[in-house]
Amino acid sequence: MIAKLNLENILFLDIETVPETEHFSDLDTTKQELWEAKSQYQRKDDFTAEEFYDRxxxxxxxxxxxxxxxxxxxxxxxxxxxxxxxSFYDDEIKILKDFKNLLISHFSQAKHLLCAHNGKEFDFPYIARRMIIHNIELPYKLNLFGKKPWEVPHLDTLELWKFGDYKHYTSLKLMTNVLGIPSPKDDIDGSQVCEVYYKEKAIDRIITYCEKDTIAVAQILLRLRGDVLLEENEILHV
Structure with a gap:
């Protein structure tokens, strides 16, 4: 099935996220309490809510x-x-509006698909939730209300790799390794984005990392289709 897809109709993507404020103490009291309750299951008694805030x-x-x-x-x-x-970066509202404009102007037809690794569990719903939080109307490609599963215009390379094994999780780094694709994690990984953003203020490193992940997602889909991988001279940063 995926071998029949027209690659030109697919928009590959990746997002990078950080805590909304640099420090836990920057949150108001209500938000601190909400974070303490939300994170309780993950952190258990090993970390305080403040110590866990970098996640x-x-x-x-x-x-x-x-x-x-x-x-x-x-x-x-x-x-x-x-x-x-x-890439779209800097102010979040501008990022979301620019991304939405791209979808509307170039990837809004029925034939168009969005593709990310673990996108159905993370990237797509995260973008949609942040748009709603900022009172940005959802573009059609992210508005899933009332859609049947086969009507959802999303591809997920993790889901494709599961082959129906719903309990299975494979990271992007592991998939690129086993499929013989150059690793996108040669500088930073997801756990370091917060520090690079707030402490180093090195947005360029984050952009490079994010773009490498996006390229890796495309490479994985090519491998799943049995296609030849992209060469460096076939990749154009614009």
């Missing part, structure tokens, strides 16, 4: 998006296969 970016209610990277295949006459990558 708050995982939840859309306590985090924010600092980068969305997207990639798509474009068949130019000079190069039959070119993968274009670009």
């Amino acid at each position: 708050a970016g995982i939840w859309a209610e306590f985090g924010k998006i600092v980068c969305i990277s997207v990639g798509y295949f474009s068949n130019a006459e000079s190069d039959p296969r070119q993968f274009r990558v670009t």
Whole structure:
């Protein structure tokens, strides 16, 4: 089935998130209490709510998006296969609006699909929740209300790799390793994004990391289809 998909109709993406404030103490009292309750199951008695706060970016209610990277295949006459990558970053509202505009202007038709690794569990709902929090109307590709499962325009490379084994989880780093794809985790990984953003203020490193993940998602789909992997000269950063 996936071998029949037109690659030009797929928008590959990845997001990077951080806690909504740098420090737990920056939250108001109510939000601190809500975070303490929300994180209780994960942290148990091993960490205080404040010590666990650097992981708050995982939840859309306590985090924010600092980068969305997207990639798509474009068949130019000079190069039959070119993968274009670009990123939206800085202010979250601007990130979300720019991403929405891209969906509406270039990926809004029925044939278009969104693709991410673990996207159905993380990227897609996270983006949708942050849009609603900022009172941004959901674009059609993210509005799943009333849609039947086969009508949802999302591809998930993790789901494809599960082959029906719903208890199975494989990280992007592990998948790239076993499939012989260059690792996107050669500089930082997800656990370091918060520190790089707030302490180092190195958004460029985060953008590079996010774009590498997006390219890796495309590479995984190519491998699952039995296609040849992208070469460096086929990837264009715009």
